[in-house]
């Protein structure tokens with residue numbers, strides 16, 4: 001069987017060890033020859049690389065692992081690029097969250113002004129990765145997690161229309177695992193879903209068992225009372241901020257009782273509640289730096305010090321399983337049904353054909369084939385039109401280096417109350433992002 005070569009772009013990411021462990025788990029079905037880590041922060045990546053090198057030596061010594069900051073070395077002769085870069089790292093995420101909060105507006109990684117600021121940084125970073133891949137491995141596929149996925153997907157659609165890049169999100173599958181748990185099922189793979197929306201902005205319209213029987217009444221009954229909470233034992237529920245996000249889905253669900261919502265819709269429907277419950281001195285970026293980042297890097301350093309990964313607490317999760325499933329779907333034409341962020345092009349009949357929507361697709365060796373969604377209701381359609389407008393304006397602002405368009409994007413976001421607040425936030429974001437954004441005219 002062919003052995004695949006994979007580049008992980010953003011090799012220093014907190015998610016890299018999980019993806020490597022997942023690749024190891026699937027070696028029989030998806031053989032790997034080489035994993036190449038690529039990052040623009042040599043030191044950060046090296047810690048992950050050294051630890052994963054020890055882990056691979058113990059568990060699959062025939063797999064080669066390299067780490068480089070040189071694009072030619074990292075992108076040559078590969079089949080897949082799994083991308084998860086964070087341009088500006090957590091320090092800039094903290095700014096994205098704290099600057100809007102200073103103005104009484106939602107401070108969030110991918111939603112509202114924070115997501116817009118992050119988008120302006122991510123666009124050039126991801127386009128650069130696409131260009132490296134096309135130069136050094138033109139037949140490869142890029143499987144992209146880099147956020148904000150909605151804006152990144154619109155940017156690659158518009159600015160690299162022929163690129164073999166597939167944009168994905170782990171939020172729906174994370175929620176589906178919780179739904180499966182509440183239904184007493186072993187995993188989300190025991191059911192099939194209908195879902196539509198934009199990234200971090202969508203709704204499930206059906207969940208069926210493998211025989212085609214709907215499970216929606218039971219799911220809706222649970223979500224309308226408890227949101228996506230389970231018995232409290234899931235890893236997400238152990239984190240206070242995720243726990244409250246999962247529970248808040250109850251209030252979002254009430255707005256459209258026949259569907260169940262993506263959790264991040266809370267930022268658009270309950271911004272006053274979210275701002276009131278935020279701490280502008282300590283946001284999610286601080287929690288992640290003190291939590292996930294500290295944990296991953298201290299585990300990696302422990303592996304390096306001990307010279308073994310035998311007792312490591314590094315684990316795989318659904319985030320890693322989704323990207324590996326996608327690679328396998330393309331490599332072996334598995335025709336797996338997966339939610340993907342793709343150009344609408346008529347799948348949602350009454351919606352902008354050029355918008356990047358998140359919908360079920362059948363994924364095979366030619367990439368995703370979209371399933372027809374049909375007509376969507378006025379409520380969702382109107383919300384999505386406004387939000388897709390935000391995402392498109394950010395990409396236009398980047399392309400044209402336009403202050404005006406970025407201001408319009410902020411004004412259009414449901415999270416921002418007025419044009420004057422939008423302007424104040426924008427001026428602060430420009431100052432904070434001077435090393436990353438193009439100079440706006």
Ligand SMILES: NC(=O)c1ccc[n+]([C@@H]2O[C@H](COP(=O)([O-])OP(=O)(O)OC[C@H]3O[C@@H](n4cnc5c(N)ncnc54)[C@H](O)[C@@H]3O)[C@@H](O)[C@H]2O)c1
Nearest residue numbers: 010012013014015040041084085086087125146147169170
């Ligand atoms: N789509 C999804 O549903 C989903 C889910 C989880 C995480 N993510 C995204 O995955 C990414 C990684 O998250 P993380 O928390 O592990 O972040 P992280 O900061 O730990 O890792 C990101 C890495 O990217 C590197 N990097 C930054 N700019 C780069 C560039 N231009 N070229 C190469 N490398 C670059 C950084 O040095 C860092 O090592 C983020 O974009 C995050 O938002 C997406």
Ligand SMILES: O=P(O)(O)OC[C@H]1O[C@H](O[C@H]2[C@H](O)[C@@H](O)[C@@H](O)O[C@@H]2CO)[C@H](O)[C@@H](O)[C@@H]1O
Nearest residue numbers: 109147169170171173174175284288317318319
């Ligand atoms: O605040 P963070 O960095 O913990 O999470 C932000 C990301 O949230 C989503 O990913 C979750 C996912 O929903 C959950 O099931 C589990 O796998 O953890 C993930 C990351 O913590 C979202 O989809 C991402 O786009 C965000 O970056």
Ligand SMILES: [Mn+2]
Nearest residue numbers: 149169170171
């Ligand atoms: Mn996501």
